[in-house]
Amino acid sequence: MRTIQATLQRPTQPYRLKSFACIAQDFNDISFHNSSLTDGSQLYTSFLRQCTERKSLSGIRRVQLHMIKSGFGHLSLGNKLIDAYLKCGSIDDARDLFDELPHRHIVTWNSMIASYSKQKRSKEAISLYEGMAWEGVFPDEFTLSSVFKAFSDLGLVRGGRRAHGQAVVLGLEVSNVFVGSALVDMYAKLGRMRDARLVLDRVLEKDVVLFTALIVGYTQHGEGVVALEVFGDMLKQGIKANEYSFASILITCGNLEDISNGKLIHGLIIKSGFESAVASQTSLLTMYSKCGLIADSLKVFKRFVNPNQVTWTSLIVGLAQNGREEVALTKFRQMIRNSINPNSFTLSSILQACSSLAMLDQGKQIHAIVMKFGLDRNKFTGAALIDLYGKCGSTEMARSVFDGLLAFDVVPINTMIYSYSQNGLGHEALELFNRMKDLGLEPNDVTFLSVLSACNNAGLLEEGCRIFASMRNNCNIELTRDHYACMVDLLGRAGRLKEAEMLINQVSNPDVVLWRTLLSACRIHREVEMAERVMNRVFELAPADDGTHVLLSNLYASTGNWDQVIEMKSMMREMRLKKNPAMTWVDVDRETHTFMAGDWSHPRSKEIYEMLEELIEKVKGLGYVPDLRFVLQDLDEEKKQRSLYYHSEKLAIAFALWRSKNKTTTIRILKNLRVCGDCHNWIKLVSIAVRREIIARDAKRFHYFKDGLCSCKDYW
């Protein structure tokens, strides 16, 4: 305060003096250290600087008001005021003032354009840039660097090219590496990698930023191999990589799952002394997890002294996507305990972990956290929540999340359609699909896949055919093998095997999946003859396809051709093919229990098997007869029955019922393969016997068992 007083004793005009005091009072914690301030201009400047440091918008407004009153405004200080507003984040205040200023310095133009660009208000950035020339102000390297971003943000290739032309005319394209980098970045973001490359080649003095822009561009357009080459070129030219370029090239390695180059880069990072640089270490972590090396990922994570939000999130994403859902949940809880807030990235990933294990209770807890952070209307977390509820069999909850979303987006809609599909609600899926047009949204390839699968799961043959036909007329959608596979399945399961086969023949290069789908339809309709023909096609394309061997041996088993079953099994043995073992998970009291067929590894196995025997007796009373067609071994009758009784889903249900005796809660199980016909029938009867609802999610869809019926209407 003393310094202010000192300044104020040397006034130039009494009026100003008084008002400075007023301003000073409003900011009585602001002090003036520069006692040599003698005129208003310097004093204003000093005030503005301090307001900027404090991010005090009201302070700047007061200064502006005072300047106007004292006749100081609208002159040289205007640019400084604009700068102060921009630094405090109020672009609109800055613009109001900007429009009033009679003389606007190129620097002020640049600040305005750069701010609009940064805040993705790209249209405003471009319109200012285009307005400059009218006032006889010509863009410089700063103007161009920021306006390129605006063009790429809006996808305006033509405008971007025009601005590029201006850079060429001004000679800045080759001589200024900032302009060059911004240009490379623009073309990369516009997907014009050839142009980006040409620009880079022309820049005289290249640097690491310029190269990184090109590397990122190639990586983001799926040309990781080229990105690696460019990185190599950069090093060859003696340009050293820094933290950011390491971060970028590691993403490339991760996408390519190129662990050998990844490790090479890891070594380079250590050599170059960037071992504690956050961005490159986070990329390193992600690279290892994308390559499936979770242990290495964890090792990198442990080296962080203070992992931040992004680091924690990267770890959790890696765990969730590598089938380590439980560990992901543990880490998530640790993150929260360490007072690191999750963001929409974290929450959507952890929700993904919950939905892939159908952990409804855990998922609901995460939903509460999502709401706490105000992200329940966010499209990413929203889609993840819809997916969770859909995969847990609660389409009502999924729908309520969906209805709460702020804006319509194709992904949440696809997720919702797919939720209906999984739960056999074909008509609901179709209704939403039809509504998309009214909402002005273009369905994409995933939308069609989801809606076709909805028709498939609900047995809506006519509707499916109609949609498929409409896709063929829609030139915006590329018909993929996946869409064909869905149709083949739909036709095949409806028994229209000939048509399904004809459809496959229309595909230019039918792959194994298509033929195997038809083969599976042959199995359902016990079409041994066609199956053998199709089998040959499958083995031509994939001689060692384990799925096909299993499928065929199932077909032979269900038609009682045990000789062929044995032949298949021995073929599988010879080729060392192993059936994926069937597993069932069940969540009881927030703990996940895993079961395999005939499994005695559970500590409460004795109780489980007792419960199971009890259940079997009960359902036998309701007419249960073991369906021996689902036994894939040629055992004697008694053993066949036994092998059916101990299927993993039966064990899991017995356990869950034992643990929740006298309760009425719904039992939820998750199976990695598709539920077998015998178990399906058994569970229906159990739902009557114990008067409980049972929800089973198998590899393909949901089964909602209640009062002896299943939501799939025995069609799966």
Place this chain on the structure above:
DNA sequence: GCATGGCCTG
């Protein structure tokens, strides 16, 4: 120029 994310048939 740089680190993390949502939906997908069989």
